[in-house]
Amino acid sequence: MTADEKTVQDTVASDEAAVGIPAQGTPPASPPPGSAAGGGGAARMPRWLPRALILALALYACFQLGSWAFHQLIGLLMNILIAFFLALAIEPAVGRMAARGMRRGLATFLVFFAVLGAGIGFVVLLGSMLAGQIVQMVEDFPQYLDSVIRWINGTFHTELSRVEVQDSLLRSDWLRKYVQNSASGVLDVSATVLGGLFKLLTIFLFSFYFAADGPRLRRALCSVLPPAKQTEVLRAWEIAVDKTGGYLYSRGLMALISGIAHYILLEILEVPYAPALAVWVGLLSQFIPTIGTYLAGALPMLIAFTVDPWYAVWVLGFVVIYQQFENYVLQPKLTARTVDIHPAVAFGSVVAGTALLGAVGALIAIPAVATLQAFLGAYVKRYAVTDDPRVHGHRRHGGGRALARVRSALRSGSGVPSTPQGAAGAVPPQTDAES
Numbered sequence: 001m002t003a004d005e006k007t008v009q010d011t012v013a014s015d016e017a018a019v020g021i022p023a024q025g026t027p028p029a030s031p032p033p034g035s036a037a038g039g040g041g042a043a044r045m046p047r048w049l050p051r052a053l054i055l056a057l058a059l060y061a062c063f064q065l066g067s068w069a070f071h072q073l074i075g076l077l078m079n080i081l082i083a084f085f086l087a088l089a090i091e092p093a094v095g096r097m098a099a100r101g102m103r104r105g106l107a108t109f110l111v112f113f114a115v116l117g118a119g120i121g122f123v124v125l126l127g128s129m130l131a132g133q134i135v136q137m138v139e140d141f142p143q144y145l146d147s148v149i150r151w152i153n154g155t156f157h158t159e160l161s162r163v164e165v166q167d168s169l170l171r172s173d174w175l176r177k178y179v180q181n182s183a184s185g186v187l188d189v190s191a192t193v194l195g196g197l198f199k200l201l202t203i204f205l206f207s208f209y210f211a212a213d214g215p216r217l218r219r220a221l222c223s224v225l226p227p228a229k230q231t232e233v234l235r236a237w238e239i240a241v242d243k244t245g246g247y248l249y250s251r252g253l254m255a256l257i258s259g260i261a262h263y264i265l266l267e268i269l270e271v272p273y274a275p276a277l278a279v280w281v282g283l284l285s286q287f288i289p290t291i292g293t294y295l296a297g298a299l300p301m302l303i304a305f306t307v308d309p310w311y312a313v314w315v316l317g318f319v320v321i322y323q324q325f326e327n328y329v330l331q332p333k334l335t336a337r338t339v340d341i342h343p344a345v346a347f348g349s350v351v352a353g354t355a356l357l358g359a360v361g362a363l364i365a366i367p368a369v370a371t372l373q374a375f376l377g378a379y380v381k382r383y384a385v386t387d388d389p390r391v392h393g394h395r396r397h398g399g400g401r402a403l404a405r406v407r408s409a410l411r412s413g414s415g416v417p418s419t420p421q422g423a424a425g426a427v428p429p430q431t432d433a434e435s
Contacts, residue, residue, distance in 0.1 A: 087210030
């Protein structure tokens, strides 16, 4: 091999090495560990991993779909819950009528017809009364405004006039914005009214089916349970009927007491339509939670204002005072007596129900908690209570004097006085809370 050929061969070898081509006679380099060529099947994806990923994605999709469906159907579920408790409330009346030979469907229809008739009659009577009072109030508004202006001028030594007050009101920005919002909110109010009527129809429809087909519903529920569970389900159903009826009884009794009290006040003040206003206050304050009291008191104040503005102040003061009496005296005792739960538990259940479900939760919280408490009470094992004075709210005899001697001895540094064990003056160790 000449020198030129050797030079060319060295040049070609260097070029091949630069581009990564192995030289002739050189064994090929072993692939890195874990590569597909040298590792065989070691680099393959585990067979369970695709299935696990697909399963995780499917579970996540099902969770999102269920969450979306629940949020879309939350209104319907609330209506069904209200309908169920309404069916439990009318179950005693329907059951008594069915026991006398009447078909349950006809008995349920008659009960609902009576309830709807009473409700529609009350609304029509109250609506006509309210319309007449509003017309009278609009006609007499200038006189009321003059009397208020005279009282302000005489009390605060001002020089207001009705013309100036009317001009300032008509030219005010808040009145213009209020008129604009009212004009744009007519459709919203109409949609709200139609939605409320549809919800009311849905509630009555489901409650009618629950009450009319109550035995069939119980049979269908018990058919998928073993005999031991069937007995518990039927017992829970009976407890729910009793507690719901007791709750409505207590509410009806409080509505009667509230109506009588407000009727006496309105008659003393000579406010017109006192019987209808008393019924309005009694029903609305008891069966519409949270805001029912304020709605119930607003209408008597408005009607009393048409007689004398000071009468509205008297009605407001009476509503506030009676509401405190009802919340802290009347309602805890009646609720605990008829529903058989502690007043603190009744109050806490209403607060919890309002926080969870709003007004619906406040309305059904007490019968639901009473049913749960009565049902679980059968499974709580109870023992005989020891005959100890502290159980009945009394202290042990001589305990206070002996404890005072012990503390006096400790402060003086003379040590604890010895007392024979089992003597009358022996004092068991007590905490500061017991003392």
